[in-house]
Amino acid sequence: MKMAVIGAGKWGQALYHAFSQDNDVVIYSRTPREIEHFVSLDEALEREYLVMAIPAQFVRKWMEEHFEDRGQKILVAAKGIETSTGAFLNEIYTQFVPEDRLAYISGPSFATEVQQSLPTALMISSTNLALAETFSAHLPSYIKGYVDDDVVGAEVSGAYKNVIAIASGVCDGLGLGNNARAALISRGLVEMARFGSTFGARTETFLSLGGAGDLFLTASSKLSRNYRVGLGLAEGKDMETILEELGEVAEGVPTARALHKIAQEKKIYLPIAEEVYAMIEEGKDPHESVHDLLG
């Protein structure tokens, strides 16, 4: 299949590598790079299948300024919620492309491991199951694909787990032990499922690869940028320093702000996400957050 990956950050390049195993794939990004098959935006937009690996906060502006609808089918690869509006990515993309041409990829997938062709299993979600099957069938042999039609569940899982990963990094950074981390991840899973149900997500989606699968991964590994944000908070670093040292996107930070905004508006109880928000936005002492969560 003829595809283009848009966004050549860590995840865009890993997906370019993965889909290139069995497909004709090109890649485009804002900043030109020395990558084989790096093409112009116009050439990328010519492809029938697009993989969008632009971070959530920049999607709307990018679509407004650069996208031309030529009937492309799109696989959305970012994981986050837009802070300024609280919009989910499906709400943004459907302003530009009908939902039957949109699919979403989620599940445990550190870019660095996908780039090394290490095995994993991922989920492709779309209200158009035939489209999800198409993307899934074109994954490389080292990735097992599953399809599902709960787009909201997949999106909420992918975005929310980044926030719980920050909390988990704090937990480990403070040396609170394995029991505490398992308790936090478990309650985090309940919290994200409860949040998702408010928006019509199915509970079982949170037990899937895109939910528990990605949460367990991200909330327990230093390979996760979000987890490392939490480690930095536990060390008492300020957000500016943490993000500068990270040098890559940590979607959990803007997503925590978005969750706070949504929770306030809709009066939803999100104890862990609210503590993450308080630590990153109000400089709350992590020890105090632990105390309040235990209360």
Ligand SMILES: NC(=O)C1=CN([C@@H]2O[C@H](COP(=O)(O)OP(=O)(O)OC[C@H]3O[C@@H](n4cnc5c(N)ncnc54)[C@H](OP(=O)(O)O)[C@@H]3O)[C@@H](O)[C@H]2O)C=CC1
């Ligand atoms: N890394 C991972 O393991 C995984 C990441 N994801 C998700 O994928 C998304 C991208 O992450 P990742 O690739 O790792 O991030 P990186 O920090 O590696 O790269 C971000 C990319 O976004 C592009 N970008 C940033 N701002 C803009 C903008 N205003 N307009 C257009 N492009 C912009 C940059 O393009 P350029 O460099 O050309 O300027 C850069 O290539 C995130 O939502 C992340 O949560 C999902 C699964 C795994």
Ligand SMILES: O=C(CO)COP(=O)(O)O
């Ligand atoms: O989503 C990811 C793995 O599935 C990557 O997580 P981080 O952005 O925290 O590195």
